[in-house]
Amino acid sequence: MPGIKKGYHESGQLSLDFIVGFTIFMIAFIFVITMMSGLFIGLFSRTVDYDAVAYRTAVILVEDPGEPRAYVGTSSWHLLDLSYQLNRDSIKRLGLSLERQSPGHLQSQKVEKFFTYAPLPGCSGNDVFCYPDDYRNKLLFGDYPYSFNISYRILGKTDQYSVGEIPPPKHGYIRRLVKVKEPGASMNVDLTNLGNEYIHVSMNFHELYNLTNPLYRIDPLNEKTTIYLRNFLIPNTAMVKTPFVIIFPTSGGEPTEVMAPANSPTIRVYSEPGVPCSSYSPGCIMSDQSYIEIEEGFFKRVGLDEYSYIKINLTFNQSIGGFSDYVFDYTTATIPPPSTAVIEVNVW
Amino acid sequence: MVNNIGQLYTIEGVAAGVLMVFTAYLVINSTTVITPQDIHIIDLQLEQLGNDALSVLDTPNSSVLNPDPAENKSYLQRQIENDGGNAFGQNFSFLINSKVNPYESDNLNFNATIYYRDSATGQLRMEEFYQSANYYRENAVKVKRWVYVNPTGQNNPFGLEERDQVVLVEVLLWRG
Numbered sequence: 001m002p003g004i005k006k007g008y009h010e011s012g013q014l015s016l017d018f019i020v021g022f023t024i025f026m027i028a029f030i031f032v033i034t035m036m037s038g039l040f041i042g043l044f045s046r047t048v049d050y051d052a053v054a055y056r057t058a059v060i061l062v063e064d065p066g067e068p069r070a071y072v073g074t075s076s077w078h079l080l081d082l083s084y085q086l087n088r089d090s091i092k093r094l095g096l097s098l099e100r101q102s103p104g105h106l107q108s109q110k111v112e113k114f115f116t117y118a119p120l121p122g123c124s125g126n127d128v129f130c131y132p133d134d135y136r137n138k139l140l141f142g143d144y145p146y147s148f149n150i151s152y153r154i155l156g157k158t159d160q161y162s163v164g165e166i167p168p169p170k171h172g173y174i175r176r177l178v179k180v181k182e183p184g185a186s187m188n189v190d191l192t193n194l195g196n197e198y199i200h201v202s203m204n205f206h207e208l209y210n211l212t213n214p215l216y217r218i219d220p221l222n223e224k225t226t227i228y229l230r231n232f233l234i235p236n237t238a239m240v241k242t243p244f245v246i247i248f249p250t251s252g253g254e255p256t257e258v259m260a261p262a263n264s265p266t267i268r269v270y271s272e273p274g275v276p277c278s279s280y281s282p283g284c285i286m287s288d289q290s291y292i293e294i295e296e297g298f299f300k301r302v303g304l305d306e307y308s309y310i311k312i313n314l315t316f317n318q319s320i321g322g323f324s325d326y327v328f329d330y331t332t333a334t335i336p337p338p339s340t341a342v343i344e345v346n347v348w
Numbered sequence: 349m350v351n352n353i354g355q356l357y358t359i360e361g362v363a364a365g366v367l368m369v370f371t372a373y374l375v376i377n378s379t380t381v382i383t384p385q386d387i388h389i390i391d392l393q394l395e396q397l398g399n400d401a402l403s404v405l406d407t408p409n410s411s412v413l414n415p416d417p418a419e420n421k422s423y424l425q426r427q428i429e430n431d432g433g434n435a436f437g438q439n440f441s442f443l444i445n446s447k448v449n450p451y452e453s454d455n456l457n458f459n460a461t462i463y464y465r466d467s468a469t470g471q472l473r474m475e476e477f478y479q480s481a482n483y484y485r486e487n488a489v490k491v492k493r494w495v496y497v498n499p500t501g502q503n504n505p506f507g508l509e510e511r512d513q514v515v516l517v518e519v520l521l522w523r524g
Contacts, residue, residue, distance in 0.1 A: 017357045017358050018357040020357070020361070021357035021360055023361070024362055025360075025364050028361075028366065028367065028368050028369055029365075032371075032372045034370045036375075036376075055392065055396075087399060096423045104403055104404075121359065153447040153448045153450065155442075158450050160449070160450075173393070175393070175397055175447070175454075176397070176400055177401050177443055177444075177446075178399035178404070179404055197412055198409050215411075216405070216410055216411035218412075263464065292509075330411070334410075335410070337409035337410065337419075338407065338409070342445065
């Protein structure tokens, strides 16, 4: 048509460059779609993921002693005072088993500590775990903020421990059965009612800690220890001196004496169950119900370890003790039989 | 005639392609892909529970240093040596069905069998230990434990030889 000039831009033809560009785009697009298809499988199987996390959490709880764990010179995580942020930060993992070699055998003090918690922000500065952050960071792990409910009961009892909210209908679940070491070795001292006015109860820690299986180990460094005094035949026999510990240095040399301090952890003397002796002057009257309790952590407080050898001196106003030591070992002392407990872990 | 109008399309195509591939690579690398394995997970839960229950029953109350020999034997050992399967069955059933809530219980059934070697004939023998229900075709798992026994005296319900030996306790476990 005269007056109208057909320019390059008005032609209906596609440019070769456009076709090449579009082809490259389409190839890349198909490639990406192929890569993405596998990504969605995980989204449709969330309960499987929850089950796997529940299983993993239960394995850590039941088969791992946690970190830090107890070995010579280091305290287990459950003995750390969480009031200090440094201690809280030093706990890496919350496992409840006694030792690495004893999966399925739990330590009851760890269980107690594990279920001691408070919500944020009230937990900081107190000796409790922060719910839910401490549990997420030290037990469940992973980037996804899983919700959880962990509960525990000793079979034959109705007391339940639990941490977490009530689970929704769809959640990951696992149940485990475990043995729990009950703390507190004890020994009966049958008095002879002749001989000295004092008795010695000797403990060779190296011998006690030499037992391989921790489920049956007498553990005076970490558990309370009780000595029952029996067979008082002389009337008005009284303890007239604060109990003291004679510590024999492992490298030899002169033994040192350490008095039981007034505040806990210490050695407490009970004239009868629940009635502690308040004064040893003129004396605390003894009976066949009397016992002394070495509180959890006392031996660590006075600087003892797994190689120590000690004698506990108890002094009375009558000649009631024999001439030899009363030895606290596996033939004279007993530990309570382990309990059976059930643990449930729910994750969602 | 050569000009730069068409070249823009090629550059855009290449840039878009590189961007998409790079983004997809990043996304896929930062995400865990979990394939559905529902059946295996449920099997695993049952298997774990069964193994736990056998382990609990095969744990003695005290160490070998305890002067009372009865305390040094596990419950499972005592049942095989002396008492037979009834008490074991009730105890095992109680353990696997117990929940944290004391007013709830699970509904699991099991068959337990003992395998041991008869040294006189060299044959492997099996005895039914306990059967809590008839097994038909439910989805079941099998758990096993080697148990040390040393039967002595008159009470020997499975007629085991009086010597140190290990017997295999095998439990078939199912829900329902």
